[in-house]
Amino acid sequence: MAYDLVRENPWERTEAFGKLSPAHRTPAIHNPDRGVILADSRAICEYFEETVDKSPMINGTAVNRAEIRRLVALFDENFYADVTLPLLEERMKKRLVYRSPPDSKRLRDSMRLADEHLYYIDYLIDNRPWLAGSTMSLADLAAAAQISVADYLGGIDWSGHEQARSWYSVFKSRPSFRPLLSERMDVIQPPSHYADVNA
């Protein structure tokens, strides 16, 4: 699927973006040729699942598909609220928007919760080749998307998580994922292991 990426800061609540996503949530997709506007990450993924034939990401029996969707929700909602959101607010928003120092207790709490989530990934990968079962799925994409942001912001301590680390390292070497790892925020640099596919 070809696309042009347009950057949007949702907190600015621009009128133009509100027409694509009334709740001002990213991501949204606009296809002017077909007159299609879609918002909400999972609604967009289900749409592609229904309209694009090749490489399904929500695969298998109804029970397999429910397991994929459970894990997508776990990473999109729980991991995001526990880890990604506090890291983004403390390490990025406070620096760029509020020019204030991060809350070190909130950072410690988010790193402790990240550790619990990594133990759960270790457990899943001990029992299955990929997070939701025998093939890669939207669950792996959702998990890797959250983890890559948390890892960029220094919130992930990989020590003691060999299963999670090896799962993520396979992911980092995928052609679709490598370009993402070369992107940089303006003022915040990631730790040295961040884009290293052997780390």
Added chain:
Amino acid sequence: MAYDLVRENPWERTEAFGKLSPAHRTPAIHNPDRGVILADSRAICEYFEETVDKSPMINGTAVNRAEIRRLVALFDENFYADVTLPLLEERMKKRLVYRSPPDSKRLRDSMRLADEHLYYIDYLIDNRPWLAGSTMSLADLAAAAQISVADYLGGIDWSGHEQARSWYSVFKSRPSFRPLLSERMDVIQPPSHYADVNA
């Protein structure tokens, strides 16, 4: 679909419930006859959508279905975080668990945000018979589920929201919804209009 309802307080994080829902999120479904365990509200709804023939709740073209899922996310995530969660914490959890008075500023904020969500429902109902289009869908169920909790806790001011009120009043009179409206929490009573289908 026949079921027995089992009450669970997710904050108690019981080991038994963790086996059904590792993130200790409600709802979860256990069908011991088929050996099926499902967790996450949307994963469960998509599972029924795929396995039960009658009365689909995610209906129509791929674009229609994306619109239904966008609105489900809006109510499950945004309305919940803006309105339902603060009301539950301030009006229920503080009373039953912490025995402390509610934070009146947080209550006012949640009621102001509820008002914004009701304006959005007015706008949708001005343009369509049901929230996501021409037929009732999971979007209406998700919205009514959040609103009924907020309304029980006195967080909804219906004045000035005739479209939203008439949409919800049709919902309240449905046979599937009426039993829910007769349930009561132990110590908190709802406002007098709560279960009145003519209000």
